[in-house]
Amino acid sequence: MDEPLAQPIARHGVVDALVARIRADVLAERYTPGAYLPPERDLAARYGVTRTSLKHALVRLVETGLLETRHGVGTRVRDYRRDAGVDLLPFLVVAAGPDWLPEIFQARREIGALIAARAATHATPEQRERLSDLVAEVRAAPSTDAAQRAECEVHRTLAAACANRVYALLVNSLLRAYDEVRHLFTGPFSDPVAAAARLRRLVEAVREGDGPAAHAAAAAYYAETERLMLA
Incomplete structure (x- = not known):
């Protein structure tokens, strides 16, 4: 699967915008269910944001059930059809x-x-x-x-x-x-x-x-x- 193309996100409301962007990419299955997201450094560069903003966005997406974080392993895309409400x-x-x-x-x-x-x-x-x-x-x-x-x-x-x-x-x-x-x-x-x-x-x-x-x-x-x- 091709890597999602991402335009840099404006500084204003960056975490909200990043949550929306990653959520849309997950729901469109640009990130395959069950797969791990790229390393944080690469993912932050892809969206044109800092790693701090990315971490905040990922925490919120984990709370919604779209992602799950495994310590020392990475952030995995969950299958929303099976897990979401x-x-x-x-x-x-x-x-x-x-x-x-x-x-x-x-x-x-x-x-x-x-x-x-x-x-x-x-x-x-x-x-x-x-x-x-x-x-x-x-x-x-x-x-x-x-x-x-x-x-x-x-x-x-x-x-x-x-x-x-x-x-x-x-x-x-x-x-x-x-x-x-x-x-x-x-x-x-x-x-x-x-x-x-x-x-x-x-x-x-x-x-x-x-x-x-x-x-x-x-x-x-x-x-x-x-x-x-x-x-």
């Missing part, structure tokens, strides 16, 4: 979005429907009211971007209402991944009034406390918005 999704979308989007959409449909069904039976009166307010916010949104942001808050509210903190964390990761490429998927929100009408059917089922209806409405909503996003 959903917190890596936003970076995978940036590094190789088209490869991940079909599976992200599938998870969005299936997890979203489960969350909606649970929210229908667990949401508090305040959360049910908040959902209605957000539908109104989508409808009155002054721009496509504002409608998208309000719709994201609907999903956060549903996740908070489903009485399962693990689902809520999964939704956070999916929304972070979506936010990285949100500008590419504006189709469902170009008409905020129509977007609100689609969303209202889901929210009404949740507000009425009907779990099966909420599950069906959510599955239909996610399938329709996915179709519009990809059109």
Whole structure:
């Protein structure tokens, strides 16, 4: 495999930029999973940074689970497919979005429907009211971007209402991944009034406390918005 080509990194925010650069190279498999990175001196020269900055960046990447350091041996690239968690999704979308989007959409449909069904039976009166307010916010949104942001808050509210903190964390990761490429998927929100009408059917089922209806409405909503996003 060819060695990654790297441009020198500017001094300002050098560690953050270096973390992002090495992470992108790892996710793109420019460094083979299971292989060791080049010696620190060579790696620092490749990215045009000091060894101190490189050490700080490597520590952070070890903490994320992308790398592991073996004393006296070197820094090894871990297989993120086997070892990483959903917190890596936003970076995978940036590094190789088209490869991940079909599976992200599938998870969005299936997890979203489960969350909606649970929210229908667990949401508090305040959360049910908040959902209605957000539908109104989508409808009155002054721009496509504002409608998208309000719709994201609907999903956060549903996740908070489903009485399962693990689902809520999964939704956070999916929304972070979506936010990285949100500008590419504006189709469902170009008409905020129509977007609100689609969303209202889901929210009404949740507000009425009907779990099966909420599950069906959510599955239909996610399938329709996915179709519009990809059109």
